[in-house]
Amino acid sequence: MFPFSTRKNKRGKLNLHIAFDEVLVDASLHGSIDEAKPASILEKPFSRFSFFLFFTFIIFLLVFLLTRVSWLTLLQGEAYAKRAASNSIQKTVFSPPRGLIYDRKGRIIVENRWVSHENEIQRTIHDDVAFSHVIGFVGLPALEDVEKDLELYNFSAVGRDGVEYFYDEYLRGELGEQLQEVDADGIVVSEGIIRDAVPGKSIVLTLDAEFQKFAYEALSKTAAERGFQGGALIVFDVVSGEVFALISIPSFNVNLFSGGISSEEFKKLLENPSNPFFNRAIAGNYPPGSAIKPYIAVAALTENIITANKQIFSSGSISIPDPYYPGRSTVFKDWRAHGFVDMRRALAVSSNVYFYAIGGGFGDVKGLGIKKIREWLYRFGFGSVTGIDLAGEKTSVVPGPDEKQFLHPSDPIWRIGDTYHVSIGQGDVLATPIQAARAIGGLANGEYLPTLHLLKKVVDDDMTAIKEWTGTPVLLHLNKDELKIVHEGLKLAALEGTASALGSQEIPVAVKTGTAQAAEKNRTHSWLVGFAPSQEPKLGMVVFLEAGPSENQVGSVFVALQLLNWISEHGGIAELTD
Structure with a gap:
């Protein structure tokens, strides 16, 4: 029997309590017990070595856990904290x-x-x-x-x-x-x-949206009907420089980019030979042709090369002896024989012979020479950017002896024929439509080159201006009497000269047309630069049509005619510029 003790609980009932140490008998105290028989084994104590192994394992485990916790907390804690935060809270x-x-x-x-x-x-x-x-x-x-x-x-x-x-x-x-x-x-x-x-x-x-749309249609339709490959158009305020319309054709559907243009559509636009992405108005460089003649005229008057009333005879060409080959001569043609012309008439009919003479010299006319021509063209803004608020504007070329050496290393010598070519806007001289616009703006107001711009103002939600456009004009310092003579020549061009189709319009204009040879054979560019009203200029205009059939001489004039009609029908210049 196992020993046990009895005691009463608080309610008087007996509790039977068996003492655990009384159940097993210490084997070491009973040497008579046969340990080989399982039934006789009651209790055996742990050895010291077993306790040593046990406690060593416990200590090793504690050291490992403490080391790991310390490493995670001290060295990786910040990284894991950020990771945990990002998993739950994200800032976007x-x-x-x-x-x-x-x-x-x-x-x-x-x-x-x-x-x-x-x-x-x-x-x-x-x-x-x-x-x-x-x-x-x-x-x-x-x-x-x-x-x-x-x-x-x-x-x-x-x-x-x-x-x-x-x-x-x-x-x-x-x-x-x-x-x-x-x-x-x-x-x-x-x-x-x-x-x-x-x-x-x-x-x-500064744009007028309705006028911009009409101008685009007029230019595009005329180019398509008359075989031109592209073009540009700028209408602006010659005093403030505000642009009312600025067009470049061909164009592209800009809304394709809003919804995400496909790579196939984008590739098609990029590979289009007419280059619709190219902004011809500010980056296209073209020979200006006779559109450059008003500035040569101002220069010749100011430099006392010629008087306004002196006449030069145009038989249709001039012949210059070749200094290197006696008996030979070089012929420089006019576009037709004009007879005797003074400055006003020469501008109106666009006589090349007259401008050969005042530019490079001929007969008893000394001529400006290329150095003076370059100075005056630079004064009117050719050869430099205008500063219009559009990215991608390009400068242009006003050639001289140094430029010829670079452009034509096989024929680097500057000759009088090169000066003649520059005098009528041919050869290596190039201009962008925006440069032509700024130049005619300066010629119109007579005091400074306006900075053409598209921004009128930046506004807040209630349309209150928080920033308005500001610019610094470039002073020209022109003689008003000499300027008046050039203006009269441009008025005559619209009345009975190369732009006579504009003479009967309600709005009186002063213009200069230009035809310049394109790179392609038998194709020419068509220019018109001018201002209106002719007496007190307010509106400037440049129309350019690219590489049309050489027999077509009136493409730009026809576009200008449509623009002037639209302006007249929609309240006149005052309404457009208001």
Whole structure:
């Protein structure tokens, strides 16, 4: 029997308590027990070695755990804390809506439209081709722009061309920030904005949207009907430099970029031989032809090369003896025989012989010479950028002896024939339509070269101006009496000269036409530069048509005629420039 003890609990009942140490008998105290028989084994103590192994294992385990915890806490704690936070709380940025773009009358040209099937806001231009080269387009930021401003990386769309690019810092606004709580499956369970996105500022352009659309149609239709490959058109204020219309053709559908243009469509546009992306108005370099003659005339009068009333006879050409080959001569042609012409008449009928004489010299007329010609062309802005607020403007070439050595290393000598060519806007002399516009603007106002621009003002939500365009004109220092003579010659061109189709218009104009040889054989460029009204100039105009049939001499005049008719029918110059 096993021993046990008894005791009563508080309720008087017996508790039977068996003592554990009384159940087993210490084997070491009973040497008579046969340990080989299992039934006789009652209890045997642990050896010291067993205790040593046990406690060694425990200590090793504790040291390992403490070391691991310390490593995770001290060395990797911050990394794991950030990882844990990112798993649950994420900070994201979001783009604001871009500012709108208005024309000078307050009509919306560009807005943001929600496209439900795309589940996004798209930038939309109301006329997808007429404004393409002016407005430009938006897209993901270019790498070179991100390198300059890292914040651009977070914007879903930034300006990539046109005024969208030039005034992107106003239009794009400021990024917003929000926190999102995300569960283990990546599902957003809650979110909160910590910084609101600030919408972009809107801009008001100097353009008249309706006039821009009409000008595009007039230029495009004329080019197509008369076989020209492209063209450009600029109508502007000769005093302030505000641009009312700026066109380059061919154009492209700029709204394709808002919804994401396919690689196939983009490749097709890039490989189009007519180069629709190219802004001919600000980057196209072309020989100006006779459109350069008004500036040669001003220079000749100012430098006392000729008087306004002196007449020069044009039989249809002049012949210059060849100094290297006696008995031989070089013939420089006029486009027709004009008889005796003074300066006013020479401008009106565009006599080449007259301008050969005052430019390079002939007979008893000394001529300006290439050095003076270059000085005066530079004074009127040729050979340099105008500073219009569009990216991609190119400069041009005003050639001289040094330029000829570079351009024609096989024939580097500058000859009088080269000076003759520059005097009538041929040879290596080149100009962009925007340069031609600035030059005729200076000739019209008579005091300074206006800086042509597209921005009228930057406005806030209630259309209050927060920034207005400012520019610094370049003074010309022209003699008013000499300027008046040139103006009279340009008026005569519209009345009875090369642009006589404009003489009967309600708006009196002063113009100079130009025809210049294109690179392709039997194709010519058609120019018209001018201003209106002819008495008190306010409106400047440049029309350029590229590489048309050589027999077509009136392409630019026909476009100008349509523009003047539209202006007359829509309130006149005062309404357009208001």
